[in-house]
Amino acid sequence: MAVAATSETGARPSRAGRRVAAPAWVGTVPFLAYVAIFLLLPTGIVVVDSLKNPNGAWAFSNVTELGNPLVRGYFIGSFKLCLLSSVSGAVLGAILAYAIASGNPDGVVRRLYLAGSGVLAQFGGITLAFAFLVLLGPVGLLFHASWYYNFPWGIGLIYTYFQVPLMVLVFLPAIDGVKVQWREASENLGASAWQYWRYVGGPLLMPAFLGGALLLFANALSAFATIQAWESQIAYIVPQQIATALSSEVGLSNVNVADLLALGMVVMVAIVMAGYALLQRRAARWLR
Amino acid sequence: MKLSYRYAVAGVAAAGLFAAAGCSSSSSSGSSGSSVNWANETSASAGGGMSALVKAAKAEGTLNVIALPPTWANYGTIISTFEKDYGIKVNSALPDGTSQQEVDAVKTENGTAKAPDVMDIGMAVALANTSLFAPYEVSTWSSIPTAQKAPNGLWVQDYGGYMAVGYSSKFGTITSLSQLLTSKFRNAVALNGNPTSANAGLNGVMMASLAEGGTASNIADGVSFFAKLKAAGNFSPVSATGASIKAGTTPVVFNWDYLNLPSYVGVSNWKVFIPANAVLGGYYAQAVNKNAPHPAAARLWEEFLYSQSATGGQNLWLQGGARPVEQQAMTSNSSIDTSAASKLPAVTGTPTFLSPTQSTDAANYLAANWAKAVS
Numbered sequence: 001m002a003v004a005a006t007s008e009t010g011a012r013p014s015r016a017g018r019r020v021a022a023p024a025w026v027g028t029v030p031f032l033a034y035v036a037i038f039l040l041l042p043t044g045i046v047v048v049d050s051l052k053n054p055n056g057a058w059a060f061s062n063v064t065e066l067g068n069p070l071v072r073g074y075f076i077g078s079f080k081l082c083l084l085s086s087v088s089g090a091v092l093g094a095i096l097a098y099a100i101a102s103g104n105p106d107g108v109v110r111r112l113y114l115a116g117s118g119v120l121a122q123f124g125g126i127t128l129a130f131a132f133l134v135l136l137g138p139v140g141l142l143f144h145a146s147w148y149y150n151f152p153w154g155i156g157l158i159y160t161y162f163q164v165p166l167m168v169l170v171f172l173p174a175i176d177g178v179k180v181q182w183r184e185a186s187e188n189l190g191a192s193a194w195q196y197w198r199y200v201g202g203p204l205l206m207p208a209f210l211g212g213a214l215l216l217f218a219n220a221l222s223a224f225a226t227i228q229a230w231e232s233q234i235a236y237i238v239p240q241q242i243a244t245a246l247s248s249e250v251g252l253s254n255v256n257v258a259d260l261l262a263l264g265m266v267v268m269v270a271i272v273m274a275g276y277a278l279l280q281r282r283a284a285r286w287l288r
Numbered sequence: 289m290k291l292s293y294r295y296a297v298a299g300v301a302a303a304g305l306f307a308a309a310g311c312s313s314s315s316s317s318g319s320s321g322s323s324v325n326w327a328n329e330t331s332a333s334a335g336g337g338m339s340a341l342v343k344a345a346k347a348e349g350t351l352n353v354i355a356l357p358p359t360w361a362n363y364g365t366i367i368s369t370f371e372k373d374y375g376i377k378v379n380s381a382l383p384d385g386t387s388q389q390e391v392d393a394v395k396t397e398n399g400t401a402k403a404p405d406v407m408d409i410g411m412a413v414a415l416a417n418t419s420l421f422a423p424y425e426v427s428t429w430s431s432i433p434t435a436q437k438a439p440n441g442l443w444v445q446d447y448g449g450y451m452a453v454g455y456s457s458k459f460g461t462i463t464s465l466s467q468l469l470t471s472k473f474r475n476a477v478a479l480n481g482n483p484t485s486a487n488a489g490l491n492g493v494m495m496a497s498l499a500e501g502g503t504a505s506n507i508a509d510g511v512s513f514f515a516k517l518k519a520a521g522n523f524s525p526v527s528a529t530g531a532s533i534k535a536g537t538t539p540v541v542f543n544w545d546y547l548n549l550p551s552y553v554g555v556s557n558w559k560v561f562i563p564a565n566a567v568l569g570g571y572y573a574q575a576v577n578k579n580a581p582h583p584a585a586a587r588l589w590e591e592f593l594y595s596q597s598a599t600g601g602q603n604l605w606l607q608g609g610a611r612p613v614e615q616q617a618m619t620s621n622s623s624i625d626t627s628a629a630s631k632l633p634a635v636t637g638t639p640t641f642l643s644p645t646q647s648t649d650a651a652n653y654l655a656a657n658w659a660k661a662v663s
Binding site for chain 1: 410412474475476478479481482483484485486487489490521524525526527531532535536537539647648650651652654655656658659662663
């Protein structure tokens, strides 16, 4: 907007005095309003309500609930599942992305994998759980069906079905950015394959890899429908317990506890983001 | 009253349709022409008898019901029979709604012509919302066991069932819960929902507790039974649904008997048994909206539901696999549909009904111990 105003002013100086150029920040208003309404406001409500009792009075003692070993268990469960599925998803997805990138850039294989990844990255929830339910039946496949209900290994494996394709989608552009000439140059200088990856390819791709892994972590943290459809009779992760706190038919519902658990998830993401920022700074040091 | 939010979307769509229908068919209350205000009458005889009630209800011409799935407890037939018998149009809103949604609709639509006249709700929600109900005693009041109705008729239990074990007939015949601990049931035994969250799940654990010699005041024996099942590798954490039963993933399911019959789960090689002396009842309740837009039709509907005639509500529920609340009295006076009754699983022992305190104690114990026992 500001740019358009400037060029017009340049073309016709005679009108400059009659038009008032909008300040540059005006363009950010829709975005900021969106963030305020859909991110800051709900977060604020969660924070405030988590410190109240069901009657609306302040109850700061709610926070002690986070020290309850049961509640801690849900957070540990969430952390285990997110770590397992994001690390395995990121590693497998990166390898697959590399394999796709080394093929023909216009080939049918690449197009097939990209389209497939686009679909499968969204293939979660009840549909995914039901697909496994039908696939495994009472007997199982590879392992006995009961293995797939082990937490976090069984459900972690199921999560990789949407984590790996998502990693392929976000990591492939980074690999495409690695030029063949760089590898040729390092080979001309006598570097082995290991040395190339250790000193050139690895450091180049590390920031994108970590960013992808973080995205997968957050993706797994907020996933709810898949595990709820898969093993709903026990609450393993925080979102499941939030559901119980919101909708228990047997009198255990408590909206404020649900808010507190949601606040705990916000804090968890903040900690992971901080760790990511540190790692990213370390990984991207050579870029500066 | 079906306890699933999965149907919420369908429900909203249905509500939209209903709202459209409601515009054209609204009728005003109190236009029956008689001097009796049925909104204040607590029985048919107090208002001048059944024929006066039928006349006033016909004058109103419409009845608003809510959350009655046509395939649930035979409600499809019940509604069409009522319409045919009395010439009253039944507006069925939100057929797959939950008990809480019924109460919400009564509150949000209060005073409008489309507000629900009557409710069919779970006991927990009923007890929490008695201020919305009008007291009414049906003609067959004395046939309803005392423990299953509010003394003043604010709510009356209508139909329900007993907690039962449904299982694939490939396992032969199961007669006691201890058989489920053997190795052939590996990963096979499931509940209908997390017991800290779903009523059917809690009652499944409580039934195991009773079968293991516990009392309704203490669910601990049930939790330790499921811990043993888990240790034996036989507990399946999948929430049992029709789909999981058809896929063979949950071949043994603890659930209400009316949700566990072969006809309901849609699997033919399916058997049901109720362990001896572990007869745990779970019933829904009827309540009349105290501000019902069609007060006479609402009361006539209740009379119809509790009628013991061959085509009355009690026998129609029974034909849908649910146990009507007057079943015992109707067995004594031979008005029961015996062929429908014989299709329900056999029962040994006196039924137990959880008091609100017992339910709360059980829920609190489960909140602290369930996850530990089975994970």
